[in-house]
Amino acid sequence: MALPIEDYALIGDNGTAALVGTDGSIDWLCLPRFDSPACFAALLGTEEHGRWLLAPADEVVACSRRYVDGTALLETTFTTADGEVVLLDLMPTGDGRADVVRRLTCTRGTVRIRHDWVVRTDYGKVRPWVSREHAHGNEVVVAVAGPDKFILRGPRLPHGQRGHHRDEFELSAGDEMTFSTTWVRSWRDVPKPLSFDERIRATAAEQQSWSERSPGTVPHADLVRRSLLTLLMMTHAETGGIVAAPTTSLPEDFGGERNWDYRFCWLRDAALTLESLLGAGYVDEAHRWREWLLRAVAGDPADLQIMYTVDGGRELPERELHHLPGYAGSTPVRIGNGAVSQRQNDVLGEVMIALELARRAGVEESHNSWALQRALVDDLADHWDEPDNGLWEIRGPQRHFTHSRVMVWVAFDRAVKAVEDHGLDGPLERWRELRDRVRDEVLEKGFDSARGTFTQHYDTDEVDASLLTIPLVGFLPGDDPRVLGTIDAVTTDLMHSGLLLRYRTQTGVDGLSGDEHPFLACSFWLVSALAAAGRREQAEELMDRLCDLANDVGLLSEEYDPDRRRMAGNFPQAFSHLALVQAALALG
Numbered sequence: 001m002a003l004p005i006e007d008y009a010l011i012g013d014n015g016t017a018a019l020v021g022t023d024g025s026i027d028w029l030c031l032p033r034f035d036s037p038a039c040f041a042a043l044l045g046t047e048e049h050g051r052w053l054l055a056p057a058d059e060v061v062a063c064s065r066r067y068v069d070g071t072a073l074l075e076t077t078f079t080t081a082d083g084e085v086v087l088l089d090l091m092p093t094g095d096g097r098a099d100v101v102r103r104l105t106c107t108r109g110t111v112r113i114r115h116d117w118v119v120r121t122d123y124g125k126v127r128p129w130v131s132r133e134h135a136h137g138n139e140v141v142v143a144v145a146g147p148d149k150f151i152l153r154g155p156r157l158p159h160g161q162r163g164h165h166r167d168e169f170e171l172s173a174g175d176e177m178t179f180s181t182t183w184v185r186s187w188r189d190v191p192k193p194l195s196f197d198e199r200i201r202a203t204a205a206e207q208q209s210w211s212e213r214s215p216g217t218v219p220h221a222d223l224v225r226r227s228l229l230t231l232l233m234m235t236h237a238e239t240g241g242i243v244a245a246p247t248t249s250l251p252e253d254f255g256g257e258r259n260w261d262y263r264f265c266w267l268r269d270a271a272l273t274l275e276s277l278l279g280a281g282y283v284d285e286a287h288r289w290r291e292w293l294l295r296a297v298a299g300d301p302a303d304l305q306i307m308y309t310v311d312g313g314r315e316l317p318e319r320e321l322h323h324l325p326g327y328a329g330s331t332p333v334r335i336g337n338g339a340v341s342q343r344q345n346d347v348l349g350e351v352m353i354a355l356e357l358a359r360r361a362g363v364e365e366s367h368n369s370w371a372l373q374r375a376l377v378d379d380l381a382d383h384w385d386e387p388d389n390g391l392w393e394i395r396g397p398q399r400h401f402t403h404s405r406v407m408v409w410v411a412f413d414r415a416v417k418a419v420e421d422h423g424l425d426g427p428l429e430r431w432r433e434l435r436d437r438v439r440d441e442v443l444e445k446g447f448d449s450a451r452g453t454f455t456q457h458y459d460t461d462e463v464d465a466s467l468l469t470i471p472l473v474g475f476l477p478g479d480d481p482r483v484l485g486t487i488d489a490v491t492t493d494l495m496h497s498g499l500l501l502r503y504r505t506q507t508g509v510d511g512l513s514g515d516e517h518p519f520l521a522c523s524f525w526l527v528s529a530l531a532a533a534g535r536r537e538q539a540e541e542l543m544d545r546l547c548d549l550a551n552d553v554g555l556l557s558e559e560y561d562p563d564r565r566r567m568a569g570n571f572p573q574a575f576s577h578l579a580l581v582q583a584a585l586a587l588g
């Protein structure tokens with residue numbers, strides 16, 4: 001059975017990522033890309049759905065772990081009655097290969113190690129054909145199924161036993177053993193072995209120098225640095241696409257149906273990620289993502305999707321995997337995401353903010369990049385007043401969501417500013433007129449003057465945590481009485497054990513059964529909104545509390561269950577980490 005979500009840590013190579021448990025088991029890995037079918041899927045089932053375990057065979061009396069400095073190299077230290085062993089896990093970057101490297105070093109006494117390599121392709125469904133071969137002067141274990149080939153290397157290889165490859169051996173103080181699993185297309189030859197020391201050094205050096213540029217003067221600077229690096233690990237280096245999370249179907253409601261696939265590039269999540277990276281001084285990523293956007297959105301602006309695959313592909317149909325029992329019995333397990341065909345009117349606003357920040361940070365507008373933005377804004381001008389599914393991607397009836405309308409205002413506002421402040425060309429008067437019209441409409445229809453708060457949509461008196469972004473995007477100043485009233489109403493209605501829910505699911509607005517837990521990004525937005533309102537003490541107190549929820553290696557999932565004190569939802573989630581960075585910058 002899978003561990004609690006918070007007991008996992010992330011390793012990755014900027015192409016894909018794996019989750020490593022505190023028990024030494026890699027329970028989630030999709031190769032070679034974030035959204036490829038998993039070859040280790042025990043996270044959503046059992047070890048029979050694929051995993052790679054290297055851990056003490058005897059009882060572990062203590063286990064601690066950390067990332068090596070500012071890198072994504074994970075070090076897990078296991079203590080047993082007889083000794084101590086350190087497991088280093090990483091995925092080397094920058095070499096165009098797909099390898100997982102695991103190095104065991106015995107630092108004290110003797111430790112008996114258990115090795116279990118279980119490859120199952122197609123998300124735990126298919127047992128590959130496994131054989132021992134000789135390649136490049138060494139014996140290797142090779143697993144082949146359909147288009148995939150996995151090669152296990154190491155100084156001591158496990159043997160096949162009822163669909164597993166198992167071994168047990170003893171390490172004594174000073175012993176070191178390094179294993180690797182490499183993925184290639186099944187019709188390719190077994191590639192050369194890695195030069196482990198060199199690849200470990202190069203990967204660590206690259207990640208360390210990247211994360212050293214993280215701002216040192218903000219509150220919770222270490223967690224900010226870890227968040228930024230985690231966002232980098234969710235960036236696909238070759239294409240510039242950014243995934244919302246490296247997992248699918250970690251439940252928002254344990255045992256429920258709210259299980260989604262996040263291994264795609266949402267324009268909203270990616271744009272917000274860039275906003276955080278730019279705010280922290282990282283500019284290159286913005287340039288790369290803008291190029292990604294140009295390729296993904298190319299064509300008729302009316303065909304804009306709210307999400308794409310990391311390479312900009314448009315097809316990600318939602319499917320249920322019935323062979324997987326799901327994390328904690330949460331079914332269905334889904335791959336692909338049906339929200340792809342939704343109308344979400346907020347998206348262009350988020351994109352325009354990120355591209356404006358990039359411009360201000362010196363990323364020059366190319367002829368094509370501005371032409372694309374103009375075309376998208378012009379298209380929005382024809383459709384801005386249509387109801388939509390909102391940023392929460394509700395599956396109930398479409399509504400006139402206030403947050404979506406505010407973000408429509410943002411899209412026109414940033415378009416106006418591009419002309420006014422940056423000398424770009426566009427129909428200034430038309431955009432100004434639309435901007436003012438949307439603003440008037442939001443103030444009239446999205447505001448409940450009796451209670452003094454903005455509302456979730458135009459036909460309700462419910463509130464929604466997304467309204468906290470109103471001062472953050474510049475729609476109204478942070479100390480405007482309407483913003484203060486909204487902060488109070490959101491806090492009163494949506495606070496659950498000190499954390500914010502997105503909205504009240506009881507109204508049925510999202511068209512889903514079951515409930516969910518507080519959404520961490522919303523609580524970080526509250527920090528930023530409180531800071532903008534001048535309520536600094538409250539903001540700091542909440543920020544400290546939220547930062548305490550990160551797991552031992554500084555990672556956050558999408559939601560948090562304060563009653564069970566457990567993380568919920570996909571993990572680690574870009575939304576949570578980017579909002580943490582923004583909140584720290586707001587306080588910094």
Ligand SMILES: OC[C@H]1O[C@H](O[C@H]2O[C@H](CO)[C@@H](O)[C@H](O)[C@H]2O)[C@H](O)[C@@H](O)[C@@H]1O
Pocket residue numbers: 244260261262266268269337338339391392393394395575
């Ligand atoms: O809650 C229902 C929806 O949940 C997912 O969407 C959430 O995650 C997205 C990616 O981080 C984020 O952009 C969105 O704002 C969140 O609501 C899921 O992907 C949707 O299919 C689902 O309807």
